[in-house]
Amino acid sequence: MELKEIMNSPMLWVVSSIMVIVVVLEAVVFMRQAFKSAEKMGIPREECITGMRSAMITAIGPAFSPVIVLIALMAVLGGPTAWMRMNDIGAARTELAMSAIATGMVGSSLEAGKLSLMGFIFALWGMALNNSGWIVIGGYSAPQLGKAVGYMKEKFDQGWVKLVMAAAALGLFGTLLSNSLISKGNLVYKNLFAGIVAFVAMTIISHFFRGNQRIQEFSLGLAMLISMYVAAAFF
Amino acid sequence: MEENKELAGISEFRTKIKNLGVVFVTMALIANFIPAVFVSIKTGIFPSGTDLFKLWLAAAAAFGVGYFVQPISFFPMVNMAGSFMVWICGNVGELRVPAAAMAQKVTNCEQGSPKAEIMATIGIAASVFVSVTMITVFAIAGSQLMPLMPKAVLKGFTFILPAVLGAVYADLCGKNFVLGVIILVSSVLGTIFFPKVGIPGGMVMLVNIIVAVLIARVYYLTNKKA
Numbered sequence: 001m002e003l004k005e006i007m008n009s010p011m012l013w014v015v016s017s018i019m020v021i022v023v024v025l026e027a028v029v030f031m032r033q034a035f036k037s038a039e040k041m042g043i044p045r046e047e048c049i050t051g052m053r054s055a056m057i058t059a060i061g062p063a064f065s066p067v068i069v070l071i072a073l074m075a076v077l078g079g080p081t082a083w084m085r086m087n088d089i090g091a092a093r094t095e096l097a098m099s100a101i102a103t104g105m106v107g108s109s110l111e112a113g114k115l116s117l118m119g120f121i122f123a124l125w126g127m128a129l130n131n132s133g134w135i136v137i138g139g140y141s142a143p144q145l146g147k148a149v150g151y152m153k154e155k156f157d158q159g160w161v162k163l164v165m166a167a168a169a170l171g172l173f174g175t176l177l178s179n180s181l182i183s184k185g186n187l188v189y190k191n192l193f194a195g196i197v198a199f200v201a202m203t204i205i206s207h208f209f210r211g212n213q214r215i216q217e218f219s220l221g222l223a224m225l226i227s228m229y230v231a232a233a234f235f
Numbered sequence: 236m237e238e239n240k241e242l243a244g245i246s247e248f249r250t251k252i253k254n255l256g257v258v259f260v261t262m263a264l265i266a267n268f269i270p271a272v273f274v275s276i277k278t279g280i281f282p283s284g285t286d287l288f289k290l291w292l293a294a295a296a297a298f299g300v301g302y303f304v305q306p307i308s309f310f311p312m313v314n315m316a317g318s319f320m321v322w323i324c325g326n327v328g329e330l331r332v333p334a335a336a337m338a339q340k341v342t343n344c345e346q347g348s349p350k351a352e353i354m355a356t357i358g359i360a361a362s363v364f365v366s367v368t369m370i371t372v373f374a375i376a377g378s379q380l381m382p383l384m385p386k387a388v389l390k391g392f393t394f395i396l397p398a399v400l401g402a403v404y405a406d407l408c409g410k411n412f413v414l415g416v417i418i419l420v421s422s423v424l425g426t427i428f429f430p431k432v433g434i435p436g437g438m439v440m441l442v443n444i445i446v447a448v449l450i451a452r453v454y455y456l457t458n459k460k461a
Contacts (some may be wrong), residue, residue, distance in 0.1 A: 006274060006277060006278065011273070011277075012270060015269050015270050016269075019266040019267060019269070020367060021266075022259060022262045023323055023363060023367065024367055025259075026255075026259040026263075026319070026323065026363075027324075027359075027360040027364060029255060029259075030252065030316055030319070030356055031356070033248065033252060034248070034316070034357045035357070037244050037245065037248035037353060038244075038353050040244040041240060041241045041245060041349060041353070042240055042241065042244075043342075043350055047342045048353075050341055051337075051339070051354045051357050051358060052358070052361045053361075054338055054340075054358075055334035055337055055338040055357065055362050056334075056361045056364065056365050057337075058333050058337040058362070059330060059361065059362035059365035060365055060369070061398075061399060062326070062333060062395065062399045063326075063362075063365055063369045063370070064369070064395055065330070065395045065399075066366065066370055067369055067370055067377070068395075070374060070377065071377050074374065074377065079374055080270070081270065082374065083371065083374035084270065086374075087325075087366070087367055087370050087371075088263070088323060088325055089322055090325055091326070094298060098294060098297070101290075101293045101294075101297065102293070105286070105289065105290065117278060117280070118280060120274070121274055121278065121282065122282060122290065124270055124271035125271045125275075125287060126293070127271075128270075129287070129290055130297075131267050132268075133294065133299065133301075134301075134305070134306070134322045135260060135267060135322055136264065137303060137322075138302070138305070138318060138321070138322025139257075139259075139264075139319055140260060141306060141318075142253075142256060142306075142310075142318035142319050143256075143315060145306065145315070145318065146315040149311060159455075160455065163411075163454075163455050164448055164451060165311045166407070166414075167414070167448045167450065167451030168444050168447060169311065170404075170407055170408070170411075170415055170419070170422075170447055171440075171443045171445075171447025171448065172328075172443075173400065173404050174404065174418050174419045174421070174423070174443060174447065175422050175425070175426060175444070176328045176400050177400040177404050178422050178427075178443075179426060180396035180397045181397055181423065182427055185431065187423075191396075194394040195397035195401035195404075197398075197401070198397065198399070198401030198402040199401040199402065199404060202403075202406055203405045206405070213341060216340060220336075220399070220403065220406065223398075223401075223402035223405070224395075224398040224399050224402050225391075225398075227394060227402065228391035228394045229387075229391050231391070231397075232390040232391040232393075232394065
């Protein structure tokens with residue numbers, strides 16, 4: 001069987017969809033459980049819907065990031081594989097790097113026209129093995145991490161624990177932001193500009209429109225759009 | 236009375252999610268391998284045990300630190316229910332956490348409260364519906380859709396990551412604005428210079444987080460004195 005045939009075959013769409021179905025099913029089940037528990041906890045249903053709506057609006061902008069890589073990845077690994085891997089764990093960069101490593105092992109390459117059937121099969125296995133690292137450790141350790149955080153909250157000074165968690169979050173997102181600003185050890189000034197505009201826009205929206213619920217729901221998406229297009233206008 | 240209701244509710248929520256979560260994680264783990272197995276059966280080409288081990292070793296060498304560092308680092312923001320979801324559906328930093336944070340923000344949750352846990356779950360699940368829909372639409376129609384977008388729109392897309400992460404960072408700073416700015420500067424410097432002194436790529440995040448916590452400790456002590 002030829003690579004081109006199997007890469008976009010209907011059967012591969014079907015078997016690749018199983019992962020996407022699991023992802024969606026889990027979200028549906030967890031969402032229902034959260035709504036049920038919220039009711040028991042005395043959180044009004046309207047509030048849950050407000051939270052859900054805001055999260056959905058917020059997700060639209062950032063979801064374009066995997067969408068763009070999807071288009072690129074489809075050309076190389078075919079529709080079903082690109083679609084599945086953009087919907088599951090493994091950042092776009094990670095999936096690309098892993099398939100490059102795997103295809104390289106059998107003397108193939110992701111460059112257009114150079115991928116062999118063997119290279120494709122190794123890429124599939126490589127991505128599956130790599131992704132299971134997060135699924136196994138991130139997924140199965142969730143209850144233990146929950147216990148550890150609960151223990152920390154009980155045993156240590158509350159103010160300090162809160163600050164540690166806030167600082168760890170800042171360090172984490174500081175690193176993620178830095179990664180998007182730095183390329184090969186150098187600051188990319190247009191990205192730095194976009195980052196600063198987003199930061200300022202978000203700070204302004206959060207402070208000056210604090211009372212406006214509707215604007216707050218849009219705040220992150222709004223700050224993101226302002227940043228993207230101000231940066232695009234300048235560079 | 237109100238507080239008891241809230242605590243009973245969240246503990247029931249956690250028990251249910253724990254059982255469901257393990258089931259979904261197991262299903263995802265199996266689903267993750269199905270396409271590889273399918274194509275191998277279909278073509279009769281199975282990588283040998285040694286090859287699979289080599290592949291796994293390459294993956295672990297490149298990303299193994301992330302398997303541990305990321306789930307621990309993100310946990311306080313996504314909680315247990317969120318962890319069960321985000322380590323299956325990915326895009327944690329730039330998509331799931333922003334969605335969860337916004338769901339908490341518009342419903343005025345106190346950080347670390349049971350309500351915040353519920354809202355993070357709702358936010359992450361909601362973001363899954365959006366991202367899966369968009370990725371699926373573009374996977375089916377994408378190659379036709381993209382060229383139709385105006386040039387100006389496409390140009391803006393190149394700034395998605397700094398834009399979303401800059402906004403999320405501003406939101407995280409919140410009440411600790413000064414601390415946030417100091418940690419951002421230290422993170423940028425760390426990301427540039429740590430690799431130059433031989434700290435491997437996967438460890439930079441961990442070292443940056445440790446530095447951030449140390450900065451917070453100094454900040455906490457100096458503010459206490461003042």
